[in-house]
Amino acid sequence: MTSKKTYTRPDTVLAVAGRDPDNNFGIVNPPVYHASTILSPTLDKFENRIPFEGYGYGRNGTPTQKALEDAVAAIEGAHRSIAVQSGLAAVTGAIVGFLKTGDHMLITDNAYGPARRFANTTLKGFGVETTYFDPMIGAGIEKLIQPNTKVVYLEAPGSQTFEVQDVIAAITTCP
Numbered sequence: 001m002t003s004k005k006t007y008t009r010p011d012t013v014l015a016v017a018g019r020d021p022d023n024n025f026g027i028v029n030p031p032v033y034h035a036s037t038i039l040s041p042t043l044d045k046f047e048n049r050i051p052f053e054g055y056g057y058g059r060n061g062t063p064t065q066k067a068l069e070d071a072v073a074a075i076e077g078a079h080r081s082i083a084v085q086s087g088l089a090a091v092t093g094a095i096v097g098f099l100k101t102g103d104h105m106l107i108t109d110n111a112y113g114p115a116r117r118f119a120n121t122t123l124k125g126f127g128v129e130t131t132y133f134d135p136m137i138g139a140g141i142e143k144l145i146q147p148n149t150k151v152v153y154l155e156a157p158g159s160q161t162f163e164v165q166d167v168i169a170a171i172t173t174c175p
């Protein structure tokens with residue numbers, strides 16, 4: 001296998017993002033892989049595989065999904081991205097990845113309704129407390145941060161009411 005090249009010019013990144021013809025027989029667009037069980041050369045390699053690297057089971061991702069994730073990460077200038085099957089899976093997956101019982105979360109008051117329902121029912125049941133804040137609070141969010149605040153959930157623009165939050169103020173204010 002040859003290693004993937006890195007490009008920096010935005011136009012070139014857009015043209016090549018997620019594509020890896022050198023490792024796909026010269027095929028320009030990522031082939032569509034259908035997979036469930038995936039073989040591993042040894043049990044040791046399977047049990048000690050690095051999370052989110054390589055492939056362990058088709059439903060957890062294939063090279064096709066990885067191509068999309070690589071493309072989004074390249075376009076956004078991110079370390080990497082994770083593709084999931086719906087917007088709500090992205091919302092809930094990102095939130096639960098950082099929370100455990102006893103934690104606190106701040107959510108903008110204009111958040112997508114099902115995200116609020118998830119906080120008010122599922123997370124509440126797991127012992128996670130949620131505080132809603134005015135989407136236009138800006139740097140004032142600092143006063144709402146508690147020692148156990150682990151997630152600050154923003155939406156910009158907000159659902160239905162379309163406030164555009166001062167995301168930079170919120171991020172730079174949070175410890």
Ligand SMILES: Cc1ncc(COP(=O)(O)O)c(C=O)c1O
Nearest residue numbers: 085086087088089091112155159
């Ligand atoms: C802000 C926001 N988050 C999440 C979702 C959920 O997306 P999905 O319907 O793909 O689960 C929506 C859907 O409209 C949305 O507007």
